[in-house]
Amino acid sequence: MMLYDGKPVNFTRFKNLPPYPFERMRALLGGITPLDTSAGLNMSLGEPKHKVPDFVTDILHRERASYNKYPPIQGTTQWQAAVAGWVTRRNNLKPGVVTADHLVPLCGSREGLFSIGLAVINRRKNGQIPLVLSPNPFYQPYAGAALCAGAETIYVSADMNGMPDYAALPEEILARTALAFICNPSNPEGRIAGRNYLAKMIQLARKYDFTLASDECYSEIYDDVPPVGMLDVCYQLSRQGQGSRDHPFQNVVVFNSLSKRSNLAGLRSGFMAGDPKIVSELLRMRPYGGSPLPLPIQAASAAAWDDEAHVSLSRKLYGQKFDLAEKYLSGKFSFTRPAGGFCLWLEVGCGEEACRKLWQMAGIKTLPGVYLARDDEDGRNVGAPYIRLVLVHDNDLLEPALEKIAITL
Ligand SMILES: Cc1ncc(COP(=O)(O)O)c(C=O)c1O
The missing domain is CATH 3.90.1150.10 (Aspartate Aminotransferase, domain 1)
Structure with a gap:
């Protein structure tokens, strides 16, 4: 003891x-x-070992005078434009579909994957203790998110197709589910989820009204084929008449960051994007306990999201x-x-x-x-x-x- x-x-x-x-x-x-x-x-x-891009350190230095300012929680307009642009390009969305209302800046995606639980899990779901669905094995903050929000976690191993099939869970579990995590590409197995699987998970989240959180922080490191983004699938579904055309991301949020994509694990810069209802709930919470991204980091991050070279x-x-x-x-x-x-x-x-x-x-x-x-x-x-x-x-x-x-x- x-x-x-x-x-x-x-x-x-x-x-x-x-x-x-x-x-x-x-x-x-x-x-x-x-x-x-x-x-x-x-x-x-x-922890990626490739070089920090020179333009990132240049911008951090250039913008250093703004460290004396409290940064906006919802991001600067420059940061919002860069991230909305990247999310739009990466997910084959029509320009204008993603706006500032769909985005939350995060100090790395981990803190968002943790705090999403506090924002979307009520004390009860259908009169019972709420559940969180997690892959098994899994990125450990998913467990923290559930515990701190007062939920219990159901760990689901991958099926024959390499991803956890939450749709195969019993009805009484799904009815209690408040939040489900998907890791795509998966850590540690390095698998990529297919479009049909993602569509099935989106439909399930809507049917049982839980938040589907897709952890996509490895999305830019792939062998041959770029992983399909969850927001891409949401948008395609909405165009096929499944889900609202006005709210294509209903029940869904994705997390990404510059840590793996841009060799910037120490910059602590990421975002959550998706359903504006979930976004506004997280933004409501963040002035009470979240950390905004310092202005020089927002400026450098905007440039990093704009660059693919x-x-x-x-x-x-x-x-x-x-x-x-x-x-x-x-x-x-x-x-x-x-x-x-x-x-x-x-x-x-x-x-x-x-x-x-x-x-x-x-x-x-x-x-x-x-x-x-x-x-x-x-x-x-x-x-x-x-x-x-x-x-x-x-x-x-x-x-x-x-x-x-x-x-x-
Ligand atoms: C699967 C997965 N998700 C999210 C993260 C969080 O990364 P960061 O907080 O640096 O964005 C990591 C970091 O190792 C990870 O492996």
């Missing part, structure tokens, strides 16, 4: 949240000294990393080349054991898959046989590490 001034700490709010995966990994590896670090690499953290270059470099992974890991550990994102999800028997071994033998850090998933009712954890590792480092560091992984495991 933790003690403070000799007394037990009795906060219970977060007792159902396990320590974050990186903390668990550090505990797992604590006290082990690697025997060989010649190919040592931290492949556990999804640095994104295509990055995508090409990720393609080379996928090639290297394929060279060393193809045919091993159920390797599949990621369709999107930059994670590998390798089936290694026992993920924790493999993680310890890779650290001890080769100084390579990976994440045990068990930390990214929750146990099912039978106590089985779908992530347990896996490790997750990220393809973010330059090729000269990555290649020896991949070769070492293939030899060591």
Whole structure:
């Protein structure tokens, strides 16, 4: 038990949240000294290593005098125009469909994925404790969103098509659902959802009146085919007469950020876009507890959303990393080349054991898959046989590490 001034700490709010995966990994590896670090690499953290675009640092410097101002919560008109423009182009929307009323600036998408729960989950749904649907394995803030909003979470593993099929859940669960997360491309598996699946999820959200939150932060890192955006599918449905033409994004919001797309994880700049009713609810909450994006960051972000050259270059470099992974890991550990994102999800028997071994033998850090998933009712954890590792480092560091992984495991 933790003690403070000799007394037990009795906060219970977060007792159902396990320590974050990186903390668990550090505990797992604590006290082990690697025997060989010649190919040592931290492949556990999804932090892009490609260069920060020069124009971003130039703008941050140029706009530095405005750090003395409180920035607008809903974004500057320049930020709104750039993000609306990008969302429009990326989702094949008619210009003018996305306006400022459809957007919320976020300090990275994580805080939005967390706070959306507080904005859209009522204390009761149809007289019962509300539910949140989450993929399993999943990006951990989804669990925080549910817990802090007083909801329970139903974790749903991917079906044969690689995505969680929420439509197959029993009626009584769907009737209690207030919020459902989809991660597309999926982290950690690197799968991409098809148009039909997304359409089915949108229709389900409307039928049972829950918020569908699509986490698309890996959308610009893909192998061959760009992932279809959730707002693209909403718009197509509305043009086919499904859903309102005036409100094509009803019940749906998407999250994206510059962290992965533009190698700007430290800038903390993202957005939520979609249903104006949900947007206005989040904007109503944010003056009380949200953080606006500093003005220089809004200016630099606008320029980043307007530019695709640095994104295509990055995508090409990720393609080379996928090639290297394929060279060393193809045919091993159920390797599949990621369709999107930059994670590998390798089936290694026992993920924790493999993680310890890779650290001890080769100084390579990976994440045990068990930390990214929750146990099912039978106590089985779908992530347990896996490790997750990220393809973010330059090729000269990555290649020896991949070769070492293939030899060591
Ligand atoms: C699936 C997924 N969603 C969202 C995020 C949040 O990224 P950020 O807050 O930097 O936008 C991450 C970060 O690793 C992620 O892996």
